[in-house]
Amino acid sequence: MKDVVHLNLMNKFFKQILDEIDVGVHVVNHEGKTMIYNRKMAEIEGMNFEDVLDKSLLDVFSFHKNEDSTLLEVLQKGTRIKNSKQTYFNNQGQEITTINNTIPITDNGVRIGAMEIARDVTKLEKLIRENMNKKGDTRYTFNSIIGSSEQIQEVIEASKRATRTNSSILITGETGTGKEIFAQSIHNGSSRSSKPFISQNCAALPDSLIEGLLFGTKKGAFTGAIERPGLFEQAEGGTLLLDELNSLNPPLQAKLLRVLQEKTIRRIGDTKDQKVDVRVIATINEDPIDAISAGRLRKDLYYRLSVVSLFIPPLNKRRKDIRDLVQDFIEKYNQLFGMRVTGINDEVLRAFDQYDWPGNVRELEHIIEGAMNLIDHEDTISYIHLPIHFRNKQQLKSNNASPVLPDEMPIQKGRQVIPLDQYMEEAEIYYLKTVLKQNNFNITQAAKSLGMSRQNLQYRVKKHKISKD
Template sequence: MFKEIPQLPGVYRQLLDAIDIGIHVINHEGKSIIYNKKMSEIEDMNKEEVLNKTIMDIFLFNSEEESRLLQALSNGSVHRNAKQTYFNFKGQEITTINDTFPLVHNDMRIGAVEIAKDITKLERLTRETSREKHDAKFTFEQIIGESSAIKEVVYNAQRATRTSSSVLISGETGTGKELFAQSIHNGSHRSAKPFISQNCAALPDSLIEGILFGSVKGAFTGATDHPGLFEQADGGTLMLDEINSLNASLQAKLLRAIQEKSIRRIGDTKNRTIDVRIIATVNEDPLLSLEKNRLREDLYYRLSVVSLTVPPLRKRKEDISLLADHFVQKYNHRFQLHVPGLTDEVSHFFKQYDWPGNVRELEHMIEGAMNLIDYDEPIHTIHLPVHVRKKFPLPANDMTIGDSNSLKQKGVESAVKPLHTYIEEVEKMYLANVLSIYNGNISQAAEKLGIKRQSLQYRRRKYNL
């Protein structure tokens, strides 16, 4: 027999929403009656989509036997600290560590409860780092530039291929630090072995240690025997991007691994010998990282055996034409176009612009411009992002928004589009450029744009950025 669960007072519902663990309760009919805020975040569903719905309506189970909540309700089964992977009705995969058990009152089952800890991200990262080797594809021949600034860096990087010494590459975001790292790997005797890269700023400290050093089963909730990136890169090269984002404790462990040429998985008692070349990058002057205590001094000296600084694009402007031609040809091939290049006005404009996003921004700007071209014509200033065009007065003889005579003189009346279409294209291109400048960091980009993170996330999905 079943008995109805009494209504939960509002104060208790507030408390349930305040705790940092997921709670889902169903009644004797299998309908959801409690679904707290944390569980909503874990399963990416709001309360309105869950409450008063049956489990089979909410999740993509083939049968009721696959639902631990329903099993707890129907036969009293109990699961403690058990890992579970399932799909919500949107088709999103979720992995949790659960305690699932029936609710009993006067010897009668009146419902069931599931208490969940989210390990979805950890599970996905573990699979991805086990599956992907991130093989290096760039070589020195693909580094474009004739300026003395870039030639000097290439020369020094080529000399670094002869040894296995650690390398520290500094440079602003978008200058091409990974291109140099891959080229060094491919030019060395390690080229036949793995090249693995990891952006240290992309993961929280709680995850990055396990990703780098690996774990053994039982080391923490949900942990499995998993080799870290050091082991996966054995014999090859491990690139650690934005190493100055690691906390001091992790930097100390990294230093020990480099010095001793061995690592210890989380939860393990034995050391494992590794043979890995470390190439680290920082997106600011290393001396500033030291001054601001973002980089340990002992780690800096250990990494900077070979030190390279990739110059920003504004300090190698003589390379802009070569880079622009390369990107035009790249996207001609990709988009099946025949764009001949840039107008003189755009070429002049590019040489005046400061390029805060460096080479990456130049590439995205050309890609965005070529998305707006309907036929085989040069890239005009009208094809550039609005925020960029506003920085300099445009030449009178070039195309400008609202200058219909100029458009007709250029013979490009077909370039005129519905206003809403043009506005969306400009917004998409602008957001792509800003995201590239901040290397995909949603929080930083949203703050600079003056909008909420949710608003930027919505636009990313809308424009498939």
């Protein structure tokens, strides 16, 4: 009797705890039927307890084609799923989006069920979609540009001034520096913001297709040709972004120059010109002078486009912005992944400061996204979470670096030259002490910096009796 009373009391505690926590909890048995379903989960999914309890998941919820329930997937495979976004529908057809941690439940090695802990991101997902559709493809404004360095602030100020006019703009910058973000920001800050923003990568299509895409086609102009407006007509009253302009062949660049000068376009196969009111922003990923010298950019087109000329500095020229960019990307992926990462540790920051960033801001974002996919329960990104290709590059750089020894290390004592073995041992002790001090005597971090195992470093520290003093 005492055991029954105790069990009933524990069940009441258990139920109240489940109903008070601010995450959804859903547990199914080995048949996929719901056994536990807390109040928050009912709130997230807009369901009543009786609609779900003791019912099969697939009888209550529906999923997109080619997508399965994460609960059923874990139940079948027995492997946990962490921070997985899932969109599905309740029994009334309402769309729900959650970030789930799903875990198999076992008893003596036998799988008896699965548990899902869910966070609701339905409103956030809807808001993101609405913002992306608000102005077509333009979601960036000057507030989206992260960085307090003098280099980037100077470009932002010049870009803001360019919003007051309709002059053509040429944006120069390496791949991944954020040229399109600046183009969208200029469009959204101008009087054309309510009109279309059309973007076209000139390197993405062959010349035979891009001409028709830009200027449109007249029906019957060639076999299969239909009456179709080009990008200039589609962008009427707004902005046309031509990305990687130096990929266009010279004849097409000549036609583009004519459009900029005459403010008219002629469809392929047509005999009539029609006026267009479009602001052209072009981007180029190399020095324009080099592109002109190599014949990849017409000089007259360059002068016509560069009425306003902007240069986006590469990330390795604005290192002051790295910390702010990292925090912004962490916040972005915290929302998308339902995580609570707070930042990066000092070792990661040092690695970022020393890296050359050939892929610029885009590469930094991809590295942060990759790290957050590898992170487990920690709230800080450590060196071990960074993608392997980045760590390999840093390791190669460390291995190629020559150790610097102090000038005062003598090569002889008195008139006797120090034996090589003794000199090498003293040099090793000095080098190990230096690296350990740089890493605050953290053996794990120092071992990574030295490119050796933790055990190997510990052995050498004990062998040479190296201490903090």
